[in-house]
Amino acid sequence: MSYLSTTDFTEDAAFLERFGQIMRGDLELGWMDAARERPRCRPQNERRGLTFRDLDVGTYGFTDMPELIRHNRSFAPRGAALAEGLPDLQADVNRKSEVWAYNVEGYYEEAMTRQWNATTDIPWADLAGSELPEDVGKAYAQLLTFLTEVEMIATDVPAKWLGRLNADFFEVKNFIATQAMDEARHAEVFRKRALSTGFGLMRASRHNECNLKFLRDADSFAEASLTLHLQAEGMVLTMFRFSEYISPTEADKKLFRLVMQDEARHVGYGMQHLKWVLDHHPERREVIHQHLDEAENFVFGAGYATEVLEPFIILAGKGLTRERVQEGVRITSAFQLKQSEEYFERLARCGLPERRERSRLWKFVEMNRQALGAAA
Amino acid sequence: MAIAFPSTAFFLALRDAMRAEQERFQRLGFFDTTFGVRVLPDAPGGPAVDHTLGFEVFDCVAVREGLDGGTLDFVLEGPLTTWREMLDVIHALGAADTAHSINTLTHFGERLRVRYDDPNGHDKLYRFAESIQQFFDLAARLEFTYPDGSRPPAREGSAT
Numbered sequence: 271m272s273y274l275s276t277t278d279f280t281e282d283a284a285f286l287e288r289f290g291q292i293m294r295g296d297l298e299l300g301w302m303d304a305a306r307e308r309p310r311c312r313p314q315n316e317r318r319g320l321t322f323r324d325l326d327v328g329t330y331g332f333t334d335m336p337e338l339i340r341h342n343r344s345f346a347p348r349g350a351a352l353a354e355g356l357p358d359l360q361a362d363v364n365r366k367s368e369v370w371a372y373n374v375e376g377y378y379e380e381a382m383t384r385q386w387n388a389t390t391d392i393p394w395a396d397l398a399g400s401e402l403p404e405d406v407g408k409a410y411a412q413l414l415t416f417l418t419e420v421e422m423i424a425t426d427v428p429a430k431w432l433g434r435l436n437a438d439f440f441e442v443k444n445f446i447a448t449q450a451m452d453e454a455r456h457a458e459v460f461r462k463r464a465l466s467t468g469f470g471l472m473r474a475s476r477h478n479e480c481n482l483k484f485l486r487d488a489d490s491f492a493e494a495s496l497t498l499h500l501q502a503e504g505m506v507l508t509m510f511r512f513s514e515y516i517s518p519t520e521a522d523k524k525l526f527r528l529v530m531q532d533e534a535r536h537v538g539y540g541m542q543h544l545k546w547v548l549d550h551h552p553e554r555r556e557v558i559h560q561h562l563d564e565a566e567n568f569v570f571g572a573g574y575a576t577e578v579l580e581p582f583i584i585l586a587g588k589g590l591t592r593e594r595v596q597e598g599v600r601i602t603s604a605f606q607l608k609q610s611e612e613y614f615e616r617l618a619r620c621g622l623p624e625r626r627e628r629s630r631l632w633k634f635v636e637m638n639r640q641a642l643g644a645a646a
Numbered sequence: 647m648a649i650a651f652p653s654t655a656f657f658l659a660l661r662d663a664m665r666a667e668q669e670r671f672q673r674l675g676f677f678d679t680t681f682g683v684r685v686l687p688d689a690p691g692g693p694a695v696d697h698t699l700g701f702e703v704f705d706c707v708a709v710r711e712g713l714d715g716g717t718l719d720f721v722l723e724g725p726l727t728t729w730r731e732m733l734d735v736i737h738a739l740g741a742a743d744t745a746h747s748i749n750t751l752t753h754f755g756e757r758l759r760v761r762y763d764d765p766n767g768h769d770k771l772y773r774f775a776e777s778i779q780q781f782f783d784l785a786a787r788l789e790f791t792y793p794d795g796s797r798p799p800a801r802e803g804s805a806t
Contacts, residue, residue: 318703380676380678380773383676507772514747514749514750514753515750515754523749523750524776527747527779528775530749530775531776533772534770534775535773538766538773541766612765615765619765619766
């Protein structure tokens with residue numbers, strides 16, 4: 271117990287007297303006159319239901335929320351009357367621009383309606399009848415092991431920050447709560463799929479885990495979001511699409527379509543957050559670049575680690591014979607190019623078009639593109 | 647009477663099939679995007695057939711001939727041969743197989759291409775991937791003909 275009450279209520283005469291009065295029917299009712307706005311919010315679109323956007327009114331709303339949240343340091347929900355003596359919960363993040371994103375309320379509503387169930391929405395019975403050749407099966411099990419690792423840390427990161435955000439960032443807190451649930455479901459579905467292949471979980475990835483540790487230990491939510499939502503999840507989104515492309519069964523294709531939906535939503539939040547930061551605080555551009563410099567270094571090391579790269583080559587080529595490996599290398603190289611191009615494309619759209627010039631990763635992408643062109 | 651692919655009537659029939667599956671699409675969640683479908687002629691020089699499909703909440707709310715400039719999140723584009731191959735598989739199997747899902751056909755742009763201006767719009771193809779796939783899979787229920795008058799193969803195991 272690190273936080274103790276300043277009062278022992280069972281020994282506090284004034285408190286006990288007041289409690290006794292209320293229980294005898296002598297109500298105080300001071301809370302009934304609390305100063306607050308009294309909107310009667312209605313759905314703007316009845317088919318959509320009552321959304322957070324419909325609640326964007328007056329002091330309850332988010333549009334007019336100030337950049338610095340000085341008045342509320344408690345769990346008081348935004349718009350409620352703040353009573354004397356509310357505790358200072360010492361939120362780490364009290365600046366709107368550290369967390370906010372255009373349309374965050376829309377991403378939350380979308381997340382809530384697009385939840386799915388790893389236990390019942392995947393046709394596991396169909397998969398029970400599918401046997402994978404040993405080389406492809408082991409490669410797939412290794413990919414699933416890697417993805418389970420990724421998704422476990424992707425669950426931890428939003429969960430770690432959830433309680434550190436000021437309570438006034440209600441919509442963001444709810445969105446990252448859905449993200450933690452999404453990522454937990456991804457870890458679940460990849461673990462379940464790995465353990466249904468007959469090959470079990472394979473080898474954990476040192477390079478990948480170092481990258482994930484960098485991501486987890488970011489100094490601020492804004493840095494964590496930049497690397498988690500935009501960079502890591504952007505690249506993982508392309509990886510999920512590639513995994514759908516190379517999936518051996520229709521059930522696996524459905525699995526990857528379902529996880530890619532969630533991932534694309536998280537990337538959407540990341541893009542709209544970075545755009546918000548650059549629109550409102552352009553002076554942070556250099557700090558963002560510095561963080562991306564190191565993040566891209568980790569990504570390069572993790573993405574090109576043996577236990578990540580080789581399964582893709584085997585799955586893309588559909589086997590381990592010389593010809594199939596060559597085909598797998600060709601397809602995987604094209605995937606890597608696509609992955610990096612889409613990442614830089616997103617950054618440019620958010621307002622960082624100069625990232626390509628600065629990035630060592632982009633220079634490698636250019637070399638890779640030239641090598642592919644020469645080989646074609 | 648069989649409808650033609652590609653045509654506005656074909657996409658309106660898909661819309662109606664989607665409305666008949668309201669519960670299934672509601673279960674998949676909000677589906678908010680407007681995208682284009684462009685069917686290119688197999689022979690060079692012929693006209694492309696373009697349609698705009700709009701989705702909102704759980705429903706297909708717009709089917710229009712042509713591409714709505716500026717409002718589209720992305721355009722799925724490819725030759726009639728590829729669209730036909732995809733629809734043949736869907737019609738025969740009831741849904742796309744591993745080689746003919748929208749993501750697989752578009753992934754490297756070799757069969758179908760995804761055209762877009764804004765990566766955020768492009769990502770909607772993936773945010774709503776399962777809804778889009780299930781929308782196209784509804785073609786399994788339609789009776790339609792291709793421009794040469796041929797029909798897609800009957801459902802495997804059916805009496806026809």
